Amino acid sequence: MTHDPQSALLSAALEAAEHGWHVFPLRPRSKRPALHGEKTCSRTGPCASGHLKWEQRATTDPDRIRAAWSRTPFNVGIATGPSGLLVVDLDTPEHKGSSDAPDGAVTFEALCERAGHVVPDTYRVRTTSGGTHLYFTVPDGVRLASTAGTVAESVDTRAWGGYVVGAGSILPTGTYEPLCGPETAVVPAWLLSILQPAPKPSQVPSTAVLGQSRKYADVALANETRNVATAQVGAREATLFRAARALGRFVAWGDLPRHVVEQALQEGGETAGLTAAECRSTIRSALNWSITHNQARRQAA
Numbered sequence: 001m002t003h004d005p006q007s008a009l010l011s012a013a014l015e016a017a018e019h020g021w022h023v024f025p026l027r028p029r030s031k032r033p034a035l036h037g038e039k040t041c042s043r044t045g046p047c048a049s050g051h052l053k054w055e056q057r058a059t060t061d062p063d064r065i066r067a068a069w070s071r072t073p074f075n076v077g078i079a080t081g082p083s084g085l086l087v088v089d090l091d092t093p094e095h096k097g098s099s100d101a102p103d104g105a106v107t108f109e110a111l112c113e114r115a116g117h118v119v120p121d122t123y124r125v126r127t128t129s130g131g132t133h134l135y136f137t138v139p140d141g142v143r144l145a146s147t148a149g150t151v152a153e154s155v156d157t158r159a160w161g162g163y164v165v166g167a168g169s170i171l172p173t174g175t176y177e178p179l180c181g182p183e184t185a186v187v188p189a190w191l192l193s194i195l196q197p198a199p200k201p202s203q204v205p206s207t208a209v210l211g212q213s214r215k216y217a218d219v220a221l222a223n224e225t226r227n228v229a230t231a232q233v234g235a236r237e238a239t240l241f242r243a244a245r246a247l248g249r250f251v252a253w254g255d256l257p258r259h260v261v262e263q264a265l266q267e268g269g270e271t272a273g274l275t276a277a278e279c280r281s282t283i284r285s286a287l288n289w290s291i292t293h294n295q296a297r298r299q300a301a
Contacts, residue, residue, distance in 0.1 A: 005170060010069040012168030013076045014062055019182050021083040021166075022058035023065060025074030029172055031165050034074055054163065055079045075169035081160030086144055086187050086195075088134040089127075089156040089164070104154035105132055111152060115190035116281035122185035125167045128174035133164055136187040139238035144187075144195050151194055159195075186234070189241035190285040196245075217255035221247060221264055228268035236272045237282055240265060244283045248290025258287065 013023045025034040033054040058079035059065065068074065080087050090104030112119050123135040138144055138159065146162030149155075158164050165171075167178040187195075224243035231239035244265055250256040262283055269279035 006073040009073050013065050013069055016166050017060040022079045024054045024058040024077045025068050026077045028073050076166035077163045078166045079163050080158040084138050086136045086138050087158040087164045090132045091154040092130045102154045107152045108155050115285055120185045123182045124179045126177045126179055128171045135184045137184045189237045189282040192241055193286045193289045214255045217250040225264045225268040229271040231272045236274050240269045240282050241286045244286035245290040248287045249294040252291045252294040
């Protein structure tokens, strides 16, 4: 077993790539990208110029990784967007520089309990500041942006436009340490309901008038319920979440009673194989969010 930092960091980069995570070099003992000509950007999103060379050049190619890490003991950056990851960054009060700052882990646990779930069992990494990175897989067809403070104070997320420092990376304050095996859970539906943009009212056909809109709502209810009932394993909860959020606008507009939507989606979710509790929690959180963000009735053309 080697204690050579350069070999250890190369191994860490290759291991991340084996899991399909796109890596790029960070400056030795730093969090900053090491790519030539890279513009300095925030960890949470793109720089003002929009140039994210590290995101474009991050790779899973083992030959490219060996060539890059053969030169110097680079730390490991993981481009979360191309990797299909959402990483939840839970900060500590010490990292925020204030004993009054909330603890990210405690806050996230409370959010999970409010949604009716425990904290998901997923791959996690301890940061050198004592915080935690929780890794989640993003469902196919969903594109999430990085956020800072959107979920809650001291709970940030890294997705497209962001990156995280990978396990094994070394800073002057310590090493990023994996806390469990690299199995990643799918992003919880309640968290997706916070991070995804609300459906735009303009997506409803502009020719819909009050009488026609209720017929359109009935068709949408039937289609979404069928999509949920026939969803495949691995996509069931995300499909249910998207359906509830799409139908929530019709509830907000008065075209569908909420209890009718809840009953139809509950039956569809259980038909697909989800538990009754999973269905109720997902439907409730997605409908609440959608109804709140669709209060304004769309205008008939």
